[in-house]
Amino acid sequence: MSKEKISNSVIRRLPRYYRFLDELISKDILRISSGELSKRMGFTASQIRQDFNCFGEFGQQGYGYNVQVLKNEIGKILGLENPHSAIIIGVGNLGRAVAQHISFDSLGFNLIGLFEKKEALIGQIVKNMPIRSIDTIDEFCRENHPEVAVLCIPKEYAEKICNQLIKLGIKGFWNFSHYDIAISHENIIVENMHFGDSLMTLSYKLNNK
Amino acid sequence: MSKEKISNSVIRRLPRYYRFLDELISKDILRISSGELSKRMGFTASQIRQDFNCFGEFGQQGYGYNVQVLKNEIGKILGLENPHSAIIIGVGNLGRAVAQHISFDSLGFNLIGLFEKKEALIGQIVKNMPIRSIDTIDEFCRENHPEVAVLCIPKEYAEKICNQLIKLGIKGFWNFSHYDIAISHENIIVENMHFGDSLMTLSYKLNNK
């Protein structure tokens, strides 16, 4: 968008920079060089400079980078200050933990609804919001136009709900289910959180140090 | 290990193959070609064959791959059948959801303990196990030698606990905290589940379709 197509590898590093710069700020560090960042973050200085220069010139020769400025710039690149509205589908253990544990606000999102199938949970208050019946999702979407759905439901329900949500105008998914959305829907944006994949990877690494 | 050093990109794809093959089995599909896998999974056929051939020759010319055999082989590569013992540190919303939601057994792990600081939670039963006081961790580790710790605690506690656990013989971390373990400890294996990073990435993608 900004200039050329930004590679996926770069994009994946942006949140780490952002997080790290935030830490530096809390330690009252005002400036940092790519060399110092390299030492502390484990990327090469070259790579760090390349990454930043995809988006503009944020540094100053002989000085380095102003931490606050750099953090703000990366925040802007990530789009954190124009938040997207999100709803959670499935408020079991996982959905509830996500709702309560994640600070959507500071990560570029605005959590506006919780939906659940199980009767017993409907009406409960989580994060100052009532858990709504999944049966009311059509109406809710038509009124509130959420952009993103956080999928915290088992795989067997995921496909159907996905299709329904896409018809209702959902543009992106934060996918905790084991259903692979991306393959069936080209234009929809999906970010997967596959716990199982991560755990299997850990298993592999433990066996092959 | 097997032959050469396997690249990280390959390793990351292994769980997806494993998961997908498992689905095929549940659909009673007995054989599949790399071409067909390609269509369904979105990798190229070439890449799929390259990936498998890092570990051996699992296919048969003119036939393709036997789904069950292939799944078993990948399971073996991932090390799923010699499970590693794991403990969860922090049984708040997130730790509890992980304990209840993840089937450690089928992913190469054996969950043997839950630890928590907050008095009120200690003694509660989750997944047929009592939540133990974090103060008893030394004793527990000396007796049971867990290999892996699942870190479900806030960043501010993570560093201290990490160092303690490493001294107690923990070899790997499944890290849900925002503390970056890898940098400070060279020989320890870390698999990160950074929710925030993932969500920021989603934000970026939504803004830059």
Add this chain to the structure above:
DNA sequence: TAGATTGTTAATCGATTAACAATC
């Protein structure tokens, strides 16, 4: 056998690293 599909080598593409002139 003929057709299909693998295993594997070679070609291409992209990402990372190195180097250095520009400049604060």
Add this chain to the structure above:
DNA sequence: TAGATTGTTAATCGATTAACAATC
């Protein structure tokens, strides 16, 4: 000014894709 460090180009490295002979 001298030293430091960026921005950027060129070199290297690695991963993906294409091609095809081997073979079931």
